[in-house]
Amino acid sequence: MSAPATALPHASLLHLSPHPALGPWARTRLTRSRCLASLAPVPAPLPADANHLVQTLCASGRLARAAALLQGLPAPTQRTYESLLLAAARAGDAALAASVHRRLEADPVFRSDPFLSTRLIDAYALLGSLPAARQVFDEAPVKSIFVWNALLKALALADHGEEALARLADMGRLGVPVDSYSYAHGLKACIAASASHVPASALVREIHAHAVCRGYGLHTHVATTLIDCYAKLGIVSYAERVFAIMPERNVVSWTAMIGCYAKNERPGDAILLFQEMMASDADIVPNSITIVSILHACAGVNALWQGKVLHAYILRRGFYSLVSVLNALMAMYMKCGCLEVGRHIFNWIGHRRDVVSWNTLISGYGMHGFGHEAIQVFEEMTQVGVSPSIITFISVLGACSHAGLVDEGKRLFESMVDYNVKPRAEHYACMVDLLGRAGHLDEAVELIQGMHIRPTPQVWGSLLGACRIHCHVEYAEMACSQLFDLEPRNAGNYVLLADIYSRAKLHNQVEVLKDLLKEHALEKLPGCSWIEVKKKLHMFVSVDNKNSQVEELQALIGEFVTEMKNDGYVPDTGVVLYDIEEEEKEKILIGHSEKLAVAFGLINSGRGEVIRITKNLRLCEDCHSVTKFISKFTEREIIVRDVNRFHHFRDGICSCGDYW
């Protein structure tokens, strides 16, 4: 069919050949603009700078045009191949990468080029095609150290840690020099070597020793990777040792060490290290990743004042344009009890919101007990076309669980398939928690028994937690028979079962469990609470004898307890597992860290101020009852964040409705 006579003048002009009077520069420009407009056919012969044109198309994401041009290109340059491979990897276009690969294999100039072999391996690794990456390596005629390092990186990225370590060993055997890049990839591979019969910590230590012997132990990138590896393995003291001896620390190594503390439940130390970093050297300036890490640490200890200082810093440094920073800021406010400020930041982010922003808001509502609002945000998210992720469903199911929304949770769990999200063990753990807390224990057990994947400790842990609430001995024993096998060093499981036995008056079994704890030298995680008063963070440990004010604090709590007893309150000594007199048990209850923190807040803050506390464990029933009473008796608002959720105490009532 011929073009209509009324075709637009500019469109028809594009089909004319460049005027012979035009110079070479103008002719090339005209040809390029036609190609970019995708209206002109591929010109033949190709312009003199066709390689440059392909590179420009790649940079602007017009891959179809770039790929078409490549086919007729008589002499692609190294840079052209590189641009195409990088663009294909970024766009997730595996077909394009394969087509460039085929073209390269037929090119006598570059088919043996080690530079392009590394680029091919990189591209296939990013596209998730490990077999193809491996094949490029095996067939590469020249295996430079770059090619080896690219393979190590690809294997570590694909979680093929054992194979990466085997290749690293090959390098030594074949006399290929190993450099700092090889060590950095090798260390990451240790963490990915989950199926290895050798523990990851032993692998990291071995490579660490090797790097030290070869003089790479203090290399900035190697040492920073070491800090991160030890952080992920939970060996904080080793990370500290590496950090301490680093001669030339930069912002990344400081951030890695701050992140190490934050990951390993030492947010207070993360904040102290950040303050040390700021005071240490004018050249070390925190970047957005440092800010995100430290905001996470502030959220961990409810350090609202420090978080507000960071908020001001974010504004000063212009980080307000970065969504990742705003997401972390939003999470910090919500975890520090300021739900509305978090919502305000979410609104402010506007159309730049990513899936993390939505997840943060959903989980924020969830942890504050606003289940319906969390579901509403979930629905809004899907309506505007954002695909829910694995974490979205964990967040929204968790929100249903905290609010006791059983039917809504079931509906959402069943809808996961509609969003192409396959339920994982984490989602089953959420559902077991939701059903179990609400008292549907039989249904929770049926769900576990029908799982298509092996139940993880989290799933059994959810069942055990529910059994503790409803004092169900039989199912608790079922859960523990799995948990003691799966995680024999987790003292918390033994303590929970002992608690259930204690409430069921099965004292002999309590003793058996206490003996087991002693036999395995397991220690219960001590209860710990934090409170920020007058811009300073204070920490309390249960039965704390170190704080100088502790006697005064306990006396104050004792007065409240006496008042409560007049109203019929009976201390819930069931949570104390020691075989001691009732009076002694009551003393232990008075020494619980959250009660000490509440009393400290009352004494050291003004009447109108909200008391904000964070606890590292679940709030015990007795502390819950006492805090409710204190909120009414003293007319103070008290907000406690425990390991699961928020409790807003006001006028003798808690926002959780005694359901947590």
Added chain:
DNA sequence: TTAGGGTTAG
């Protein structure tokens, strides 16, 4: 040519 640190949940 290549490499190191981060947010959302449980």
